[in-house]
Amino acid sequence: MVARPSAVAFDVLETLVNLAPLRTRLEEIGQPAQLLEPWFMRFQRDSMALTLAGDFGSFESVARQALRTDTGHTASEDEIGYVLEGFGRLPAYPDAEPALRRLSEAGLRIGCLTVGSAENTALCLERAGLAHHVDQVITAEKAGTWKPAPSVYRVAASELGTSPGDMALVAVHAWDCHGAKRAGCLAGWCERLEGRHGDVFTAPDVSGADLVQVAERLLRLSSD
Incomplete structure (x- = not known):
């Protein structure tokens, strides 16, 4: 049985924030x-x-x-x-803040794992009202490589003070979740962007119609 993670790293662009503007x-x-x-x-x-x-x-x-x-x-x-x-x-999606808040209130450490710049990401999270829920921002530049290289997810887990197997990556991109799974992490996929999970990618541990549903399902994983 899959154990509940102690930390969750969220993708930022298209997952937490909307590129439309x-x-x-x-x-x-x-x-x-x-x-x-x-x-x-x-x-x-x-x-x-x-x-x-x-x-x-x-x-x-x-x-x-x-x-x-x-x-x-x-x-x-x-x-x-x-x-x-x-x-x-960029503005946050409506489901972003409640999902982050739910996980944070449950005692999980929250990170953002992004290909964006550290400066833009920090500014974006602050403006979007998400920063106070986030313990750590990990950028591709900080990790020294881009997603979906396995090391980027392992760096994120280390920065959040845990092991890859005890961290979940949450994203709207199936390829990102696949990368996390291949690195030994858990994955929560939100169907908002792609609709159906591509069958060429490793299945996530949980999925949901929005980020709140994904968060709730991560919390329901076994704590044994």
Whole structure:
């Protein structure tokens, strides 16, 4: 029987906070709002590609280069910087705060494991009213590699003062949960983004329609 974790690390971008306001910033620099999805996907792909090649690039450098490419090199560096600044001002999803609060009140340590920059993540969590529930923020840059490399989840567990097997990763991305499982962690998948869990990925330990349901199901795991 799977034991209840003592710590939970939440993915941030698309799991705790909503990227949608970045559409407005894209429009304000003369780019189409629908560029958000391909740009974010390119950013994630390029980050993973660097990891597979044994290299590392900062959030700012990889996100900036991806946006240069997806705008067809028509956006200025100042305009790209304006869009990137928006990551620090993203709003939380409605289920984020109650899920964090529920786990924190139950005595679990709460972390955020993100590919975002430390500065933007701290600002975002503060503005979104989530920071006071979070014990630790672990970035890809701090870990020295990108998700879903196994070491990034192990670093998160260490930073939260526990072992991988005693930490759960919560995300809306099945690939992220898969990475956590492969690293020996537990995983809680929220179906808000993808609808159905991809069968090419390792099944999570719990899943739910929203983050609150995922949190409740993690707490119901055996404490033996």
